[in-house]
Amino acid sequence: MTFEPQSLTLPDPLPLDGGGMLADARIAYETYGELAPDRSNAILLCHALTGDQYVASTHPLTGKPGWWERMVGPGLPIDTDRYHVICANVIGSCLGSSGPASIAPDGAPYAMRFPVITIRDMVRGLVGLLDALGIERLHAVVGGSMGGMQALSLAANWPERAQRVLVIASTSRHSAQNIAFHELGRQAIMADPNWRQGEYYGSDTPDNGLAVARMAAHITYLSEDGLTAKFGRNLQDRPEKSFGFDADFQVESYLRYQGSGFTRRFDANSYLYITRAMDYFDLAEEHGGSLAQAFAGNPARFCLVSFDSDWLYPTAESRHIVHALNAAGAPVSFVELSAPFGHDSFLLDVPALDRVVKGFVE
Amino acid sequence: MTFEPQSLTLPDPLPLDGGGMLADARIAYETYGELAPDRSNAILLCHALTGDQYVASTHPLTGKPGWWERMVGPGLPIDTDRYHVICANVIGSCLGSSGPASIAPDGAPYAMRFPVITIRDMVRGLVGLLDALGIERLHAVVGGSMGGMQALSLAANWPERAQRVLVIASTSRHSAQNIAFHELGRQAIMADPNWRQGEYYGSDTPDNGLAVARMAAHITYLSEDGLTAKFGRNLQDRPEKSFGFDADFQVESYLRYQGSGFTRRFDANSYLYITRAMDYFDLAEEHGGSLAQAFAGNPARFCLVSFDSDWLYPTAESRHIVHALNAAGAPVSFVELSAPFGHDSFLLDVPALDRVVKGFVE
Numbered sequence: 001m002t003f004e005p006q007s008l009t010l011p012d013p014l015p016l017d018g019g020g021m022l023a024d025a026r027i028a029y030e031t032y033g034e035l036a037p038d039r040s041n042a043i044l045l046c047h048a049l050t051g052d053q054y055v056a057s058t059h060p061l062t063g064k065p066g067w068w069e070r071m072v073g074p075g076l077p078i079d080t081d082r083y084h085v086i087c088a089n090v091i092g093s094c095l096g097s098s099g100p101a102s103i104a105p106d107g108a109p110y111a112m113r114f115p116v117i118t119i120r121d122m123v124r125g126l127v128g129l130l131d132a133l134g135i136e137r138l139h140a141v142v143g144g145s146m147g148g149m150q151a152l153s154l155a156a157n158w159p160e161r162a163q164r165v166l167v168i169a170s171t172s173r174h175s176a177q178n179i180a181f182h183e184l185g186r187q188a189i190m191a192d193p194n195w196r197q198g199e200y201y202g203s204d205t206p207d208n209g210l211a212v213a214r215m216a217a218h219i220t221y222l223s224e225d226g227l228t229a230k231f232g233r234n235l236q237d238r239p240e241k242s243f244g245f246d247a248d249f250q251v252e253s254y255l256r257y258q259g260s261g262f263t264r265r266f267d268a269n270s271y272l273y274i275t276r277a278m279d280y281f282d283l284a285e286e287h288g289g290s291l292a293q294a295f296a297g298n299p300a301r302f303c304l305v306s307f308d309s310d311w312l313y314p315t316a317e318s319r320h321i322v323h324a325l326n327a328a329g330a331p332v333s334f335v336e337l338s339a340p341f342g343h344d345s346f347l348l349d350v351p352a353l354d355r356v357v358k359g360f361v362e
Numbered sequence: 363m364t365f366e367p368q369s370l371t372l373p374d375p376l377p378l379d380g381g382g383m384l385a386d387a388r389i390a391y392e393t394y395g396e397l398a399p400d401r402s403n404a405i406l407l408c409h410a411l412t413g414d415q416y417v418a419s420t421h422p423l424t425g426k427p428g429w430w431e432r433m434v435g436p437g438l439p440i441d442t443d444r445y446h447v448i449c450a451n452v453i454g455s456c457l458g459s460s461g462p463a464s465i466a467p468d469g470a471p472y473a474m475r476f477p478v479i480t481i482r483d484m485v486r487g488l489v490g491l492l493d494a495l496g497i498e499r500l501h502a503v504v505g506g507s508m509g510g511m512q513a514l515s516l517a518a519n520w521p522e523r524a525q526r527v528l529v530i531a532s533t534s535r536h537s538a539q540n541i542a543f544h545e546l547g548r549q550a551i552m553a554d555p556n557w558r559q560g561e562y563y564g565s566d567t568p569d570n571g572l573a574v575a576r577m578a579a580h581i582t583y584l585s586e587d588g589l590t591a592k593f594g595r596n597l598q599d600r601p602e603k604s605f606g607f608d609a610d611f612q613v614e615s616y617l618r619y620q621g622s623g624f625t626r627r628f629d630a631n632s633y634l635y636i637t638r639a640m641d642y643f644d645l646a647e648e649h650g651g652s653l654a655q656a657f658a659g660n661p662a663r664f665c666l667v668s669f670d671s672d673w674l675y676p677t678a679e680s681r682h683i684v685h686a687l688n689a690a691g692a693p694v695s696f697v698e699l700s701a702p703f704g705h706d707s708f709l710l711d712v713p714a715l716d717r718v719v720k721g722f723v724e
Contacts, residue, residue, distance in 0.1 A: 018605035116605040176589035176613040177581065183614040184577045186607065187621070191570035193555055208553035215546045216578060219539065224673075227538035233644060241642055243380035243478040245548065245634060249641065251538040252545040259549070272607060279611065280603055282595060311586075311673075 003060040005053070005089070005096030006030060010128040014091070017118040023105075027129045028096025029053050029088035032072060033080030035135075042135045043078060043361060044126065044162070045087040046143030046150035049217070049274055050266055052095040055087040056080070061265045067347060070354075077358035083139060088129050090122040090150070092273040097125070100269035101201060111269060112198035119146070119281045123153045127161065140164035140361045144346035145313070146274070149281050152321070155302070156283055156294040166360050168305045168353070169346040171317040172291055172324070173282040178312065181220050182275040185213030189268045198269050210268040211259030218258045223309035223342030227251060284324075291324035298325075302332040303360040305353065307345040309338075333360070365422040367415070367451070367458030368392060372490040376453070379480040385467075389491045390458025391415050391450035394434060395442030397497075404497045405440060405723065406488065406524070407449040408505030408512035411579070411636055412628055414457040417449040418442070423627045429709060432716075439720035445501060450491050452484040452512070454635040459487070462631035463563060473631060474560035481508070481643045485515045489523065502526035502723045506708035507675065508636070511643050514683070517664070518645055518656040528722050530667040530715070531708040533679040534653055534686070535644040540674065543582050544637040547575030551630045560631050572630040573621030580620045585671035585704030589613060646686075653686035660687075664694040665722040667715065669707040671700075695722070 005028035013021035030053040035042060045055050045068070056072040058065060072078045072085055089097040092114070100114040130138070141162040143151040148170025155165040171178070192209030194200055222230075231251040235241065238248065247253040287294035302325050306318035315336045325332040337352045339345035346353065369390035375383035392415040397404060407417050407430070418434040420427060434440045434447055451459040454476070462476040492500070503524040505513040510532025517527040533540075554571030556562055584592075593613040597603065600610065609615040649656035664687050668680035677698045687694040699714045701707035708715065 018603075112607075116607075173595065175586060176593040176595065176611070177584075177586040179595070179611050180577075180581050180589065180613050180617055183609075183611075183617055184574065184581065187577060187618070188550055188553075188574045190607075191550075191574055192553065212546065212550045212553055212574065215542075215549060219542045219546065222539075224537060224539040227542065231538040233535065233538065233541070233647075241380075245474075245478075245552075245638065247545075249538075249541050249545075251542050255542055255545055256549070276607065285595075 005060070007096050008129070008132055010125070010132065012128070014121070014124050014128060016115050016121050018116050020115055022091070022098060022115060025091055025098045025125055025128065026096070026102070027088050027091070027125055029086060029129060030055065030057060032056050032085040033083050035084040039135055040137070040139060041082065042084045042086055042138050044130070044138050044141045045072070045078075045085060046126070046141065046147035047087060047090065048145040048147050049278065050262070051147070052093065053087045053089045054095075055085070059265070070349065071357060077354045078142070078361060083361070086129070086133070088126055090274070091125040092117050092122065092270060092277060094267035094270040099267065100198065100273055101267045109201040111201065114269070114273060116276055117273060118277050119149045119153050120157060120286065122277065123150050123157065126150065126154065127158055130161065136161070138162040140166060142166040142168075142357070142361070143170070144168035145170055145343065146278055149278065152283055155298060155300055156287065159298045159300065162300055164361060165300045165302045166305070166357065167302070167318070167321065169307055169310050169313055169343055171313040172284065172321050174279045179279045181216055182279050184216050186272055186275060188212035188216070189272060195268065200268075205263070206268045207260070207263040210263050210266065210271060213271060214262040215255045215259045218255060220312045221342055221344045223311065223340060225309060226340045226342050229340060291321065292327035295325055295328035295330050298328060298330045300330065302330055303356070304332065304334045305356055306336045307339045307341070307343070307350075308336055309340055310343045310345065312343040367422070369458050370491070370494055372487070372494065374490070376483070376486050376490060378477050378483050380478050382477055384453070384460060384477060387453060387487055387490065388458070388460045388464070389450050389453070389487055391448060391491060392417065392419060394418050394447040395445050397446040401497055402499070402501060403444065404446045404448060404500050406492070406500050406503045407434070407440070407447060408488070408503065408509035409449060409452065410507040410509050411640065412624070413509070414455065415449045415451045416457075417447070421627070432711065433719060439716045440504070440723060445723070448491070448495070448497075450488055452636070453487045454479050454484065454632060454639060456629035456632040461629065462560065462635055463629045471563040473563065476631070476635060478638055479635060480639050481511045482515050482519060482648065484639065485512050485519065488512065488516065489520055492523065498523070500524040502528060504528040504719070504723065505532070506530035507532055507705065508640055511640065514645055517660060517662055518649065521660045521662065524662050526723060527662045527664045528667070528719065529664070529680075529683065531669055531672050531675055531705055533675040534646060534683050536641045541641045543578055544641050546578050548634050548637060550574035550578070551634060557630065562630075567625070568630045569622070569625040572625045572628065572633060575633060576624040577617045577621045580617060582674045583704055583706045585673065585702060587671060588702045588704050591702060653683065654689035657687055657690035657692050660690060660692045662692065664692055665718070666694065666696045667718055668698045669701045669703075669705070669712075670698055671702055672705045672707065674705040
């Protein structure tokens with residue numbers, strides 16, 4: 001992975017929820033559109049588990065388009081002719097921000113010596129970036145999935161920093177089933193002999209384990225109906241079953257492709273750290289056990305969006321947040337959109353989402 | 363694995379759906395209750411993916427009770443004071459019936475040279491067992507999950523062999539999502555360097571991969587609500603999060619336990635073969651693309667049972683079978699039971715299931 005992302009080093013050590021500090025935290029970020037002279041038009045986009053700062057520009061490793069190019073750009077729902085969009089790689093990740101692959105002060109990669117972080121720690125890094133960029137108050141913070149967790153965390157812990165909070169296909173806490181799927185992925189990575197307690201930098205990487213972890217996660221991103229519509233029981237490039245263990249079915253071939261492709265752009269240790277942060281996320285727990293308390297007196301406007309086919313963070317989780325915001329007296333709108341793609345709907349062609357996003361951020 | 367299961371060797375080679383024959387197929391089985399002089403009181407129980415013939419007796423490897431002791435025994439819903447219950451290990455498995463761990467004619471284990479089999483092939487083995495035992499017509503065939511697939515296959519392909527067909531928490535075909543979860547498990551096993559293309563007998567076994575496969579499957583056996591009720595976000599034997607990668611949450615500890623325990627009683631290659639057979643299962647495809655055709659003129663009575671919290675083989679799959687049986691003019695009853703345990707409900711304490719089973723088999 002040789003590329004030179006735009007980044008800055010935070011001037012102050014970052015205090016962490018697990019205790020201790022992260023010194024010299026580096027935050028890699030991209031921006032799109034001009035910042036207004038009064039700095040009032042900044043929108044912070046928060047990325048998901050395996051996302052990155054390349055929201056509307058080509059990924060430097062894969063050469064693929066940005067992950068939300070359909071939403072962010074000139075004339076698009078998040079209009080870069082009007083807004084200054086900032087998207088930063090979260091700490092713990094591997095696209096330029098400080099993470100387990102970063103070099104520690106002793107000159108060797110942190111690997112598993114990197115501190116275990118939380119969603120709030122990620123947001124501390126993002127707030128540090130905003131401070132460094134001189135942006136006191138965001139026009140909006142927007143995120144889907146884990147990005148939605150960051151948006152909620154920013155709203156709850158730095159309530160003056162965002163005027164609008166848009167949370168898509170997300171949750172205020174990881175459920176037992178959510179944790180179970182992540183633990184499965186972590187066990188797959190740690191079972192790979194190349195993982196070697198995380199000390200694999202400079203040698204063979206635990207690609208097999210990481211691919212299995214990605215396959216597991218990927219199943220949770222799609223709906224059963226979506227999988228049936230896309231693949232059903234169709235065979236892959238063959239007239240009949242092989243009576244062997246090749247990828248007979250298209251869905252098998254697709255999953256293998258998703259797994260192996262992922263290993264070329266993501267660091268296995270980062271996958272461990274970020275899934276851990278998500279599993280630790282419980283916004284109510286951070287605020288005395290009351291989710292409404294997390295938003296008490298919050299001056300922002302909120303919008304929650306869920307998808308009817310999302311079984312990873314189902315609509316009930318968004319409703320749970322809406323009820324807490326209602327209890328806190330915060331202005332909130334909520335919509336459940338119908339889309340066939342499961343959790344991944346927030347990244348895909350759902351025109352109704354475009355309208356909701358455009359309407360809310362304006 | 364040293365134990366001596368009751369078994370017999372089929373006198374005739376077993377023709378297989380993939381072509382070829384399996385010679386000297388061995389079928390390990392258990393029986394409970396007396397066979398009536400007119401041989402009219404036999405009930406065949408078909409086991410699930412990781413099940414075995416020890417339905418109502420102690421498992422010889424784990425020392426644990428049989429998997430359906432709550433249902434099968436004197437005075438129980440499947441009353442061994444009245445019925446002669448037969449349960450056989452399916453071919454491809456590893457509890458005494460022919461499978462990849464069996465010794466091939468050349469004196470070495472089959473490993474991946476064992477032929478890829480189908481659900482119908484498993485049932486061919488069961489029918490061979492019934493022939494050998496002199497049982498022409500079953501009072502009933504009963505199965506849950508993969509056992510239900512076998513019951514359906516027996517009814518469709520050997521319609522004179524069973525008077526009653528009871529199918530619990532099952533499906534007539536594996537969906538794309540079902541295949542995806544199994545492929546994930548297979549990839550986890552095959553990624554384990556100890557797997558060595560299946561040639562691991564007599565050396566280290568691919569326990570890490572098999573444990574991950576089991577964890578993935580286990581998540582699909584439970585409901586989200588059930589996981590939340592059982593574990594929620596409770597921590598395991600600690601007052602607060604460790605900020606590390608130990609099993610902080612009870613659900614993590616539980617999954618690790620399920621994974622590692624499984625490797626002590628199951629062969630990884632058998633897991634590959636049996637999941638493959640399930641993924642290949644599509645009863646309509648075997649019968650000209652029409653599920654109703656599979657049951658045309660069938661003389662048996664059918665009963666289908668689903669559970670409202672089962673997302674592996676949801677109620678819609680049972681309804682699909684019921685509609686086909688209706689179209690075929692077969693007598694069928696159907697009930698969706700409410701139970702919190704997900705797919706595993708068929709094995710657990712659901713008194714309503716006891717009543718349905720007792721009422722149908724009498």
